[in-house]
Amino acid sequence: MQYYVDGFRGGDPDIKNATAKRRDRSEFAPLPEKVDVLIAGCGPTGLCLAAQLSQFPEIDTMIVDPTPGPIEKGKADGINTRTMEMFQAFGFADKIKRESYWVNQTNFWMPDPEKPANIKRIGRVQDVADDSSEMPHILINQARIHELFLEVMKNSQTRLEPDYSWSIVDLEVDTTTDEYPVTVTLENSGINAGERKTVRANYVVGCDGARSNVRKAIGGELHGDAAHQAWGVMDILANTDFPDVRQKCLITSAHEGNVLILPREGGYLFRMYVELDKLNPDERVANRNFKVDDLIAGANRIMQPYSIDVKEVAWWSIYEIGHRMTDRFDDVPEGETASRNPRVFTAGDACHTHSPKAGQGMNVSMQDTFNLGWKLAHVLQGRANPALLHSYSAERWAEAKRLVDTDHEWARIMSAPAGESVLDNGDEPRFMRQFKANLEFTGGLAVKYGESALVGPATHQALAKGEEIGRRFHSAPVVRLADAKQMQLGHVAEADTRWRIYAFAGKNDSSAPGSAVHKLADWLQNDLNSPVVKFTGKEEDIDGLIDLRAVFQQTFDQLAYEDMPALLCPTKGKLGLQDHEKVFCVDHKGLGDIYDMRGINREQGCMIVVRPDQYIAQVLPLDSYKALADFFAAIYQPIAR
Numbered sequence: 001m002q003y004y005v006d007g008f009r010g011g012d013p014d015i016k017n018a019t020a021k022r023r024d025r026s027e028f029a030p031l032p033e034k035v036d037v038l039i040a041g042c043g044p045t046g047l048c049l050a051a052q053l054s055q056f057p058e059i060d061t062m063i064v065d066p067t068p069g070p071i072e073k074g075k076a077d078g079i080n081t082r083t084m085e086m087f088q089a090f091g092f093a094d095k096i097k098r099e100s101y102w103v104n105q106t107n108f109w110m111p112d113p114e115k116p117a118n119i120k121r122i123g124r125v126q127d128v129a130d131d132s133s134e135m136p137h138i139l140i141n142q143a144r145i146h147e148l149f150l151e152v153m154k155n156s157q158t159r160l161e162p163d164y165s166w167s168i169v170d171l172e173v174d175t176t177t178d179e180y181p182v183t184v185t186l187e188n189s190g191i192n193a194g195e196r197k198t199v200r201a202n203y204v205v206g207c208d209g210a211r212s213n214v215r216k217a218i219g220g221e222l223h224g225d226a227a228h229q230a231w232g233v234m235d236i237l238a239n240t241d242f243p244d245v246r247q248k249c250l251i252t253s254a255h256e257g258n259v260l261i262l263p264r265e266g267g268y269l270f271r272m273y274v275e276l277d278k279l280n281p282d283e284r285v286a287n288r289n290f291k292v293d294d295l296i297a298g299a300n301r302i303m304q305p306y307s308i309d310v311k312e313v314a315w316w317s318i319y320e321i322g323h324r325m326t327d328r329f330d331d332v333p334e335g336e337t338a339s340r341n342p343r344v345f346t347a348g349d350a351c352h353t354h355s356p357k358a359g360q361g362m363n364v365s366m367q368d369t370f371n372l373g374w375k376l377a378h379v380l381q382g383r384a385n386p387a388l389l390h391s392y393s394a395e396r397w398a399e400a401k402r403l404v405d406t407d408h409e410w411a412r413i414m415s416a417p418a419g420e421s422v423l424d425n426g427d428e429p430r431f432m433r434q435f436k437a438n439l440e441f442t443g444g445l446a447v448k449y450g451e452s453a454l455v456g457p458a459t460h461q462a463l464a465k466g467e468e469i470g471r472r473f474h475s476a477p478v479v480r481l482a483d484a485k486q487m488q489l490g491h492v493a494e495a496d497t498r499w500r501i502y503a504f505a506g507k508n509d510s511s512a513p514g515s516a517v518h519k520l521a522d523w524l525q526n527d528l529n530s531p532v533v534k535f536t537g538k539e540e541d542i543d544g545l546i547d548l549r550a551v552f553q554q555t556f557d558q559l560a561y562e563d564m565p566a567l568l569c570p571t572k573g574k575l576g577l578q579d580h581e582k583v584f585c586v587d588h589k590g591l592g593d594i595y596d597m598r599g600i601n602r603e604q605g606c607m608i609v610v611r612p613d614q615y616i617a618q619v620l621p622l623d624s625y626k627a628l629a630d631f632f633a634a635i636y637q638p639i640a641r
Helices: 044-053 081-090 093-099 142-155 213-217 292-302 361-380 386-415 430-437 516-526 531-535 625-633
Strands: 034-040 061-065 105-112 115-126 166-173 182-188 196-206 223-240 248-252 258-263 270-278 308-325 344-346 477-480 485-488 499-504 546-552 583-586 606-610 616-620
Touching (some): 034 166, 034 361, 044 361, 081 093, 081 361, 093 142, 115 430, 166 213, 196 213, 196 361, 213 344, 248 430, 258 292, 270 292, 292 308, 308 386, 361 386, 499 516, 516 531, 531 546, 531 625, 606 625, 616 625
Parallel strands (some): 034 196, 061 166, 105 248, 196 344, 546 583
Antiparallel strands (some): 105 115, 166 182, 182 196, 223 270, 258 270, 477 485, 477 583, 606 616
């Protein structure tokens, strides 16, 4: 973690100096008349976006929610490894790792062949494959995730906080103007319930759930189907003779249905998803009037010969499975993308819904806005043409479709009777086999963006076989040269909307003048065609948009720091202090060689260009200056200097 770049300051380094340009939040201060971005919904989707945008004083951001304040309990709880990588960029992954339950094993229980009324453990699967990520799969209260995002917002220069007890009820887009074209009608749900206010915005993002008013206002509809199956979920403190209660378990009984057990943080709490009754095609779950006692009784029937003795129910809910998504995730009608740029977006449940049992809803929803956030920031800063925003719907719709399709199949298998879940050619249950096959997907690691202006062709993929273009950058151990610190290379990336270029040196390259890495750094810093020169503002640090890092094959004691080019030890901030944290070498203490682990070509080396949302945009030879310049020129606009 770096701080003091603008001078020494005591106290918590996570709390930034407040900017003078921030909104008046005193008790009776009015709502703003105009904002750059208005976010509907204080769930993880909206808060992820707000936390990103809160870091930019020049961007006026507002986030509203109809509730009177933050939630305390309930809702989602699973955080996959990809989302934990994202949390590392926000700076709170270590807090979550300390507080949460780590999912290490998933156990499978089926009817005992000798006594089918009872269940029997039939297998275990390692939940996170070795070296699939440096992060764990964890379980934690969704409210805690909210709290950590809110903390990032409140500690930012803008001191951003939600406007609770307000919701978007309608909006209109004026396509004839570029100045705050979205007129939003807000309605109070608190002490002044029913009061309405109008706010004009440059952009609106609907993170307001499956009944989204934002989606309805732009003519979006959820299309799909329902499984007509009622499920209950409860967070409980209970005693039980079930031996695997502190491990994730998928349980299917002979005739009573299925249960999913998810241990929770704190050592005592656990969650149970309990299959209840099949619903008629014209029936809704509310018609059955289920109570928490129905969940407890159902769980005890399914788990025979074991039982649970519930001492306290912390939270419970009933739901029915549905798999639906919208045709598009923004307000531009089909056929008008060439002549019109998006102004209104939907994310999370507002544009895709599915069952909660695969543990993907909260994760995929946050990845939606992590994709959108840096694009909005760069457009509002004048760096990028607003056409960049079309890429949000294009990229995230395809991933939502993958989620809905996969979850549809998983929910069908989970709800199938035990006898229908066994493969014809063996005795391994189909849901166990499917679980193994889906590990990359459930880890959030299957996302691959197709070739576009933001994702280059695979022409030079062979230079880094283990860092696939279009997928997230897969971190690995390195040692930082300046202080010999062992660390993960991917952890240098923060949620700050900057691009990273990781330059991997070829054999015997020590960055002496004339070497490939030295020449790349000099070109980036000085050449008029360099994207660093063309797209970095005059008042910005030289790494304000593109952050170059270098990795060498020698150990830290074999490299001369004084030979490093200026761009790898730049002066920054108002004091012009030197940054010593941009140069790395292979780990020599046994954690792994990044070149071997990620298939980096040792002879030639390469550069890996990584987007602000941690996805790989390009793999190029170290001397591919023109290709690098052309790639960024297709995205960004020259900054006035």
